[in-house]
Amino acid sequence: MMEKAVIGIDIGGTNTAVGYVNFKGEIIADCFLPTQGHQNFNFYIDILSKEIKNIIDKFSDKYEFSGIGIGVPNGNFYTGKVEYAPNLGWEEEVNLAEIFKLKFNAPVFITNDANAAALGEQIFGGAKGMNDFIVITLGTGLGSGFVANGKLIYGNDGFAGELGHIIVKENGRTCGCGRKGCLETYVSATGIKRTVFELLADKNFESEIRNIPFNNLSSKDIYEFALKGDKIALEAFDITAKILAKSLADVIAITSPEAIFLFGGLSNSEEFLLTPLRKYVENYLLKVFQNKVKIVKSELIDKNAAILGAASLIWNEITI
Amino acid sequence: MMEKAVIGIDIGGTNTAVGYVNFKGEIIADCFLPTQGHQNFNFYIDILSKEIKNIIDKFSDKYEFSGIGIGVPNGNFYTGKVEYAPNLGWEEEVNLAEIFKLKFNAPVFITNDANAAALGEQIFGGAKGMNDFIVITLGTGLGSGFVANGKLIYGNDGFAGELGHIIVKENGRTCGCGRKGCLETYVSATGIKRTVFELLADKNFESEIRNIPFNNLSSKDIYEFALKGDKIALEAFDITAKILAKSLADVIAITSPEAIFLFGGLSNSEEFLLTPLRKYVENYLLKVFQNKVKIVKSELIDKNAAILGAASLIWNEITI
Numbered sequence: 001m002m003e004k005a006v007i008g009i010d011i012g013g014t015n016t017a018v019g020y021v022n023f024k025g026e027i028i029a030d031c032f033l034p035t036q037g038h039q040n041f042n043f044y045i046d047i048l049s050k051e052i053k054n055i056i057d058k059f060s061d062k063y064e065f066s067g068i069g070i071g072v073p074n075g076n077f078y079t080g081k082v083e084y085a086p087n088l089g090w091e092e093e094v095n096l097a098e099i100f101k102l103k104f105n106a107p108v109f110i111t112n113d114a115n116a117a118a119l120g121e122q123i124f125g126g127a128k129g130m131n132d133f134i135v136i137t138l139g140t141g142l143g144s145g146f147v148a149n150g151k152l153i154y155g156n157d158g159f160a161g162e163l164g165h166i167i168v169k170e171n172g173r174t175c176g177c178g179r180k181g182c183l184e185t186y187v188s189a190t191g192i193k194r195t196v197f198e199l200l201a202d203k204n205f206e207s208e209i210r211n212i213p214f215n216n217l218s219s220k221d222i223y224e225f226a227l228k229g230d231k232i233a234l235e236a237f238d239i240t241a242k243i244l245a246k247s248l249a250d251v252i253a254i255t256s257p258e259a260i261f262l263f264g265g266l267s268n269s270e271e272f273l274l275t276p277l278r279k280y281v282e283n284y285l286l287k288v289f290q291n292k293v294k295i296v297k298s299e300l301i302d303k304n305a306a307i308l309g310a311a312s313l314i315w316n317e318i319t320i
Numbered sequence: 321m322m323e324k325a326v327i328g329i330d331i332g333g334t335n336t337a338v339g340y341v342n343f344k345g346e347i348i349a350d351c352f353l354p355t356q357g358h359q360n361f362n363f364y365i366d367i368l369s370k371e372i373k374n375i376i377d378k379f380s381d382k383y384e385f386s387g388i389g390i391g392v393p394n395g396n397f398y399t400g401k402v403e404y405a406p407n408l409g410w411e412e413e414v415n416l417a418e419i420f421k422l423k424f425n426a427p428v429f430i431t432n433d434a435n436a437a438a439l440g441e442q443i444f445g446g447a448k449g450m451n452d453f454i455v456i457t458l459g460t461g462l463g464s465g466f467v468a469n470g471k472l473i474y475g476n477d478g479f480a481g482e483l484g485h486i487i488v489k490e491n492g493r494t495c496g497c498g499r500k501g502c503l504e505t506y507v508s509a510t511g512i513k514r515t516v517f518e519l520l521a522d523k524n525f526e527s528e529i530r531n532i533p534f535n536n537l538s539s540k541d542i543y544e545f546a547l548k549g550d551k552i553a554l555e556a557f558d559i560t561a562k563i564l565a566k567s568l569a570d571v572i573a574i575t576s577p578e579a580i581f582l583f584g585g586l587s588n589s590e591e592f593l594l595t596p597l598r599k600y601v602e603n604y605l606l607k608v609f610q611n612k613v614k615i616v617k618s619e620l621i622d623k624n625a626a627i628l629g630a631a632s633l634i635w636n637e638i639t640i
Contacts, residue, residue, distance in 0.1 A: 155576020
């Protein structure tokens with residue numbers, strides 16, 4: 001019997017990445033295109049579909065094409081629709097799963113990027129064999145995927161896992177969601193930058209960051225300043241770790257996971273983020289949960305994770 | 321074939337209740353005994369076992385005895401053990417499931433009271449047919465059981481569902497768990513009383529409650545004062561609803577339930593607790609979850625709920 005392979009598509013606000021993934025999690029072929037800037041939505045879908053067809057055809061003697069998994073902001077697993085995704089500039093409701101099902105006559109599943117990351121971790125990453133774990137993606141925002149009893153929690157409407165939008169500070173920072181004080185306004189690439197600028201205002205430490213405008217500072221820059229011993233950058237990491245720790249202690253009390261995997265730029269900093277995070281989580285935890293929960297970096301390689309996660313939507317459903 | 325029935329045991333700090341439950345959730349027979357005050361733990365188990373045997377024997381011509389479910393503080397579904405339950409005055413670790421398995425040669429499952437309540441709601445109450453819901457028990461403390469994808473979340477170690485111990489106020493009220501600011505120090509029968517006394521200290525309203533010592537005031541009294549228009553009691557309910565609402569908005573963002581069921585004394589107050597609670601939850605919710613989640617009183621009758629919940633541990637596992 002021919003080996004199976006599935007298409008994983010990661011649709012981001014800027015770029016779309018496509019990969020052809022076998023059951024080992026190897027990416028046989030991939031391609032990339034911009035998500036925006038096409039004449040209209042249909043043009044974008046046409047180009048994307050052509051690229052996918054090329055890949056499938058190229059390997060048709062070796063792999064049996066078995067479905068398409070799509071990770072996309074606000075993607076709903078139950079309905080197959082992308083509902084109100086402002087960053088994509090699409091119509092209010094797009095039935096993406098249906099569109100690809102018709103074009104490829106194959107199973108198509110969609111979900112949001114953080115849920116896809118959690119499935120990817122379960123099937124190809126560090127959560128293999130785990131029934132209860134959480135994946136947290138730290139990018140521009142904070143996304144999360146919760147797995148309990150071996151299954152991803154989509155919730156009643158398909159939108160579960162919005163840990164980035166628990167409110168950690170009443171009347172706190174303005175969030176893109178229209179409310180105030182959401183976790184992701186503190187813990188994310190943007191969140192740590194906001195903390196840096198709050199510290200610049202609050203403290204009198206000297207810091208090279210005082211010469212950099214808000215719009216020019218990335219979370220990677222903050223990491224590099226921390227490496228050089230910049231006190232503002234170091235304190236910003238510490239504050240970020242502490243706020244995340246408090247939220248993690250709360251979700252551990254609720255779902256009691258075996259492990260929490262962190263994914264994305266910020267999570268690469270073992271010394272400035274993960275180490276203090278573990279310490280603070282233990283401090284905040286209810287006694288019964290202490291010294292039990294592993295907090296580790298995702299085992300998926302950044303570059304491939306989103307594609308593998310998307311592909312996992314299909315690998316999760318088919319038997320090899 | 322003879323109809324099956326299972327024993328449900330609810331072990332509380334003060335009393336133990338036993339019921340023989342058929343598949344309709346009817347309690348065919350019950351009995352009650354004190355949990356404490358026995359010569360030692362073995363005497364307690366012996367008396368309890370005798371009572372159970374009597375019930376089973378009495379109905380042996382009509383019902384096939386099919387197992388024992390036990391709801392007990394700190395009961396662990398995975399290990400069958402009651403681990404460090406200070407209120408029971410038992411040894412640090414008691415393998416309760418094993419003890420009853422040996423005595424009755426039948427399936428025995430245990431869990432904590434809030435998880436049992438959630439199973440009871442799913443099998444015999446308002447959550448029939450629901451895959452994603454939460455049950456919150458408001459008693460001396462605040463317990464919770466989370467169901468996702470149709471299954472109760474026990475978590476990796478069996479202790480999931482400790483919503484009462486998420487921290488809602490840094491350096492807040494001292495909690496029995498040894499930490500500060502846990503949700504149950506604000507939202508529970510004890511929590512609302514603490515709020516009343518904080519208000520008595522803070523405000524200058526006249527209130528009849530000013531004549532009642534702390535130790536003599538029950539949450540039922542507070543409800544009755546609220547009915548009479550007492551401003552302290554009314555404000556205490558409002559504050560309780562608001563704090564619970566904020567936490568519910570957070571857990572909705574995480575697990576996206578179809579409904580949240582409230583159980584126990586405080587939840588009987590539609591006008592002072594449930595109505596403001598629903599309003600505040602909607603205010604706090606992320607847009608995508610607004611006007612979706614039902615917040616209702618448990619459909620289990622208070623008197624029977626704990627027994628039905630415990631019995632559900634077996635009904636959940638056996639096929640009729």
